[in-house]
Amino acid sequence: MQLESFLEASARRTPDKTALVAGRWRWTYAELDASANRLAHGLLAEGIERGDRVAICLENGFEAATAIFAALKAGAAFMMVNPTTKADKLRTLLDDSQAAALVAPAARLVAMAQTLAGAPGLRLAVGVGRPLPSDPAPARRCVALEDLLHSGSDAVPPKRAIDLDLAALAYTSGSTGTPKGVMLTHANLVAAISSIAGYLENTADDVILNVLPLSFGYGLCQLFTAVKVGATLVLERSFAYPHVVLQRLVEHRATGFPLVPTMAAMLLQMDLGKYDFSSLRYITNAGAALPTEHIRKLRRLLPHVRMYSMYGLTECLRASYLPPEEIDRRPDSVGRGIPNQEAYVVDEEGRRAAPGVVGELVVRGSHVMQGYWNLPAETEQRLRPGPLPGQRVLYTGDLFRTDEEGFLYFVGRKDDIIKSRGEKVSPKEVENVLCQHPDVAEAAVVGVPDAILGQAVKAVVVLRQGRAVTERDVLRHCAERLEDYMVPKLVEIRPSLPRTANGKIDKRALLSPSELPATSLAQALPQGNEAGGPGFASIPQAFSATGQGG
Amino acid sequence: MTDIASTLRAFVRENFLFGQDTPFSDEDSFLGLGIIDSTGVLELVALLEKQFAIHVADDELVPENLDSIHNLVRFVERKRAKQEEALASSRA
Numbered sequence: 001m002q003l004e005s006f007l008e009a010s011a012r013r014t015p016d017k018t019a020l021v022a023g024r025w026r027w028t029y030a031e032l033d034a035s036a037n038r039l040a041h042g043l044l045a046e047g048i049e050r051g052d053r054v055a056i057c058l059e060n061g062f063e064a065a066t067a068i069f070a071a072l073k074a075g076a077a078f079m080m081v082n083p084t085t086k087a088d089k090l091r092t093l094l095d096d097s098q099a100a101a102l103v104a105p106a107a108r109l110v111a112m113a114q115t116l117a118g119a120p121g122l123r124l125a126v127g128v129g130r131p132l133p134s135d136p137a138p139a140r141r142c143v144a145l146e147d148l149l150h151s152g153s154d155a156v157p158p159k160r161a162i163d164l165d166l167a168a169l170a171y172t173s174g175s176t177g178t179p180k181g182v183m184l185t186h187a188n189l190v191a192a193i194s195s196i197a198g199y200l201e202n203t204a205d206d207v208i209l210n211v212l213p214l215s216f217g218y219g220l221c222q223l224f225t226a227v228k229v230g231a232t233l234v235l236e237r238s239f240a241y242p243h244v245v246l247q248r249l250v251e252h253r254a255t256g257f258p259l260v261p262t263m264a265a266m267l268l269q270m271d272l273g274k275y276d277f278s279s280l281r282y283i284t285n286a287g288a289a290l291p292t293e294h295i296r297k298l299r300r301l302l303p304h305v306r307m308y309s310m311y312g313l314t315e316c317l318r319a320s321y322l323p324p325e326e327i328d329r330r331p332d333s334v335g336r337g338i339p340n341q342e343a344y345v346v347d348e349e350g351r352r353a354a355p356g357v358v359g360e361l362v363v364r365g366s367h368v369m370q371g372y373w374n375l376p377a378e379t380e381q382r383l384r385p386g387p388l389p390g391q392r393v394l395y396t397g398d399l400f401r402t403d404e405e406g407f408l409y410f411v412g413r414k415d416d417i418i419k420s421r422g423e424k425v426s427p428k429e430v431e432n433v434l435c436q437h438p439d440v441a442e443a444a445v446v447g448v449p450d451a452i453l454g455q456a457v458k459a460v461v462v463l464r465q466g467r468a469v470t471e472r473d474v475l476r477h478c479a480e481r482l483e484d485y486m487v488p489k490l491v492e493i494r495p496s497l498p499r500t501a502n503g504k505i506d507k508r509a510l511l512s513p514s515e516l517p518a519t520s521l522a523q524a525l526p527q528g529n530e531a532g533g534p535g536f537a538s539i540p541q542a543f544s545a546t547g548q549g550g
Numbered sequence: 551m552t553d554i555a556s557t558l559r560a561f562v563r564e565n566f567l568f569g570q571d572t573p574f575s576d577e578d579s580f581l582g583l584g585i586i587d588s589t590g591v592l593e594l595v596a597l598l599e600k601q602f603a604i605h606v607a608d609d610e611l612v613p614e615n616l617d618s619i620h621n622l623v624r625f626v627e628r629k630r631a632k633q634e635e636a637l638a639s640s641r642a
Contacts, residue, residue, distance in 0.1 A: 084584055238581055240588045243611045266588060270608050452589060476568035484587060 002186045003167045003224065004072040006193070007033050008156055010230040014204065019227065021234040021252060022061045029230065032066065034154040039070035039145070041152025043101065046124050046141060050075035050160040052100035053121075053169050057081040057090065057108070057215075060235040063128050063145060064214050065223055067103045072167060072186075075160030076100070079169040079181075080215040084484040087115035094119045097169055097181055097373060101125070103145065106132050113138040163187040169373055170217060172314040175415035177428030181373030182314045189224065192317040192367035195338045197225040199321055200256070200282060200308065206231035207279070209254035211239045211263070216423060217314045218286050222258055231256075242266050246275045253279035260287035260422030264294050265452045272301050282306040282324070287422020288454045289410060295331045309334050311410065315369045315382065315394055319343045319361065320408055333407040341365025343408065345400050350384075358401045358411050363394040416507070418447035418455050423485045425457055430488065433481045434459055437474065439467035444497055444505045448490065448515045459488040460510050462497055469493070554602070554623050561597055562619070566590055576619040591616065598622075604629040 010019070011033035019029040027035070048054065054071035056078055058064040064080075071078040079097055081090060090112065094102065098121030102109075106127030109116075116122065116138035125132075125139040132142050161167075163186040171179040202208075208226050210233060212219030226233035234252050236245055242263070249257060257280060259267075264285065283298070283305055290298075290309065299307060306324035311334035313319065320343045322335030337343035344352055345359040353359040364386055371379035386393035399411040418425040427445035434443035442462040447455035459478070463469055471491040478487045498509035555576065563569060566585040580586035586594070594616060595606045604626065606615075615625040 238587070240581060240586055240591050241612055241616075242588070243609050244613065262588065274609070452592075472564070472568050476570050479568050480570060484584065489589075 003189045006228040014230050018232045035066045036069035038152040039148050040073035040157050042148030043074045048074050052076040053079050053097045054101045055079045055099040057104040059083045060237050077166035082215040082483045087112040091115050109133045109138050170314050173424040173426040177426050177432050183370040188367050193224040197228050198339050202229045204230035206255045208256040209234045209249050211236040250276050255281040258284045261290045261454050262421045280305050284308040286310040288419040292331045316363050316367045319363045355402050355404045361396040361398050361400040368394045420453050420455050421485050425486050437477045439469045446507050446510050456489040458490040460492045554626050558622050579617050602626050
């Protein structure tokens with residue numbers, strides 16, 4: 001079964017039901033499906049072929065949702081790119097993926113044309129809005145999305161792909177600083193979405209209010225689960241104005257509201273008593289850990305709402321969830337494997353760990369990725385032999401323990417990735433950008449606890465001799481090159497960086513005593529665990545004992 | 551440009567653009583420009599409360615009040631007028 005069949009089936013079943021609400025507009029299932037069909041025909045007419053990658057760099061909205069389904073209907077794979085991605089980074093992603101098409105706002109195509117021109121795989125640029133770039137042109141062909149939407153036929157294009165074909169290429173931050181493309185097939189995504197919609201008990205009566213970017217795996221899940229069950233998805237672009245989002249929740253009588261901890265922290269600063277939450281059936285949390293205190297407060301304020309703590313990662317979208325009945329008993333657990341797949345903890349020899357023993361979480365299921373795009377060594381490290389011959393399971397790189405009943409508890413990460421606003425930030429990627437500054441000699445990036453962000457990105461830089469650069473100059477340099485959530489919140493200029501005995505930068509020593517966790521991760525680990533090995537795996541997490549992936 | 555507007559422009563340039571010389575008009579939406587996030591809104595509110603001595607309520611945290619220099623200026627002027635009115639009536 002192909003992923004886009006979810007939309008086609010819902011359009012047949014309930015053509016007149018509202019599929020999507022964005023801004024002041026709404027689209028029925030028939031309209032969304034027909035739009036995606038027309039755009040797919042347009043892409044095919046422009047030469048997009050089965051197996052091509054279609055990069056989509058758009059804010060949440062009708063165009064993004066339509067482009068995703070159109071790429072699938074054309075037999076291609078979609079590749080979501082955070083809309084705040086700067087030109088150089090986008091070029092890197094396009095070059096790595098050899099994407100054949102890029103869908104982006106026309107104004108951004110104009111601004112980025114110089115940088116994108118000559119990207120080897122890029123044959124087609126599709127602009128949202130006008131005017132389109134002409135000289136320089138970002139790709140060989142440049143067309144308006146609007147024109148493609150009004151040209152092709154409403155009929156479903158003939159099926160080209162099978163479910164072992166790539167449906168999505170999802171880039172995720174890695175500790176090397178170079179993003180890795182996670183390869184997810186139709187079968188992977190259908191398995192993940194069916195499992196998620198199952199445990200959330202989603203039905204056509206649901207109205208899901210989503211402010212998470214579709215470029216974020218957790219946000220993307222909302223689109224597919226809604227479309228699978230024929231529910232309504234209300235897409236918002238930002239949580240910058242929580243009051244406005246809550247007004248939307250009340251106005252549309254939302255039943256589902258996915259959160260990351262940053263959103264929960266902001267909600268808890270408001271007077272929630274002023275809003276009518278009676279329609280709300282469930283909230284979910286993923287991306288990072290919700291502090292136990294926030295879970296208790298939300299439960300007190302919204303006692304009728306089912307609350308799901310979940311854990312996931314791009315490599316399989318979702319790994320575990322805690323049944324809402326358990327949340328008061330084990331608020332710091334992320335539950336157990338999602339339906340039709342297993343999540344278990346293994347020791348260093350790959351044997352299942354006993355309860356209480358810290359080890360690496362392994363995920364086994366038909367939703368596990370095929371590997372990293374063009375990275376066989378990294379793939380081999382994460383996908384290792386499973387219980388059956390030829391079968392591969394996902395080593396998540398995250399450390400967990402279980403209780404006597406098998407419920408999972410997050411302990412820490414094996415790498416130094418920072419989780420800010422629920423999104424992964426690679427310190428190495430930020431350090432690389434910092435070191436591109438002509439006056440910066442050395443840089444180290446760490447995550448420091450932040451009440452709203454979970455972890456805030458902090459940069460410590462050493463300047464070249466005789467150079468005078470301010471913290472603001474450093475921030476500007478970063479803001480011009482990095483996605484918004486990667487830009488450091490704090491910059492400190494120091495004469496030198498602390499070193500360990502063997503000459504590596506001692507990142508723990510960069511943290512003030514208040515920034516260190518109460519108990520260090522090192523203490524929680526068994527002797528000889530490889531987390532103590534290369535790098536500095538014991539950099540504290542914002543919520544040291546209960547961080548969660550997303 | 552009014553004093554309020556120039557203070558606000560300087561703040562936005564310094565804190566959201568870190569001094570980048572990106573041109574923006576008084577009508578440009580900060581969300582549209584992609585230069586503000588939820589913590590940015592909180593920083594903006596902290597500035598309004600400190601610099602202009604006004605109190606911003608939860609339900610006043612909406613783009614119509616805060617999402618451009620123009621909207622901010624109108625909001626600050628309206629709030630100040632209300633406060634002066636309240637002060638005058640309490641004296642009367």
